[in-house]
Amino acid sequence: MNVSELKINRETLEEARVDVLHLGGGIDAHTFEQLDTAIEDIFYEGNYNIIIDMTEIEYISSAGVGTLVSATAQATQKGGNIVLIEVSDPVMEVFRVLGLITSLRIVQNLKGALAFY
Numbered sequence: 836m837n838v839s840e841l842k843i844n845r846e847t848l849e850e851a852r853v854d855v856l857h858l859g860g861g862i863d864a865h866t867f868e869q870l871d872t873a874i875e876d877i878f879y880e881g882n883y884n885i886i887i888d889m890t891e892i893e894y895i896s897s898a899g900v901g902t903l904v905s906a907t908a909q910a911t912q913k914g915g916n917i918v919l920i921e922v923s924d925p926v927m928e929v930f931r932v933l934g935l936i937t938s939l940r941i942v943q944n945l946k947g948a949l950a951f952y
Contacts, residue, residue, distance in 0.1 A: 841866035842891070843873050851952050853884045855945070859891030862899030870899065874906045874917075883915025886948045890921035895929055907939060916940060918948040 842859035854877045862870055877885055887903070907917045918940040922930070930936055942948050 841869050843869060845873065845877075848949075851884075851949055852882065853886055853949070853952050854882055855886045855888055857888045857890070861894035861896075862892060862902070863894065863896040864898045867896070867898040867902045871902045871906070874902070878906075878909065878913075883910040883913040884952055885910065885915070885917045886945065887917060887919050888921055888945070889919055889923065889926060892923060892926055895926050897933075900929065900933060900935065903939065904935065916951045918942060918951050920944055920948050 840860040841862060844857040846855040846857065847853075848855060856870075856873055856877075858870070860866070874885065877883075885906075903917070903919070910917045920942055921944065922941055927936075927941070930939060930941070940948075940951065942950075
């Protein structure tokens with residue numbers, strides 16, 4: 836998979852009323868709109884509780900970070916949460932450098948993320 840490709844698989848956890856987006860590849864200037872659209876589709880359906888599984892994300896650019904920050908703000912405004920799980924060390928370093936560790940909800944795994952709901 837090229838870093839410029841982004842794979843998104845959506846799973847709905849009915850009992851928790853949460854949508855999970857499983858991501859793979861890279862989130863950059865060429866792919867961030869795919870992520871933005873996937874999140875907006877969930878918001879359009881009236882759900883503002885999303886877990887984003889970043890297990891297979893190899894790279895994130897400022898465009899990708901912007902999408903996550905914006906979506907988190909929108910969800911919070913509507914009483915929801917966006918929680919990131921399984922964030923790789925390189926992506927976590929980007930969040931650290933940008934000072935977003937405390938702004939974004941980042942937990943180790945799905946079990947930890949479900950505690951928010």
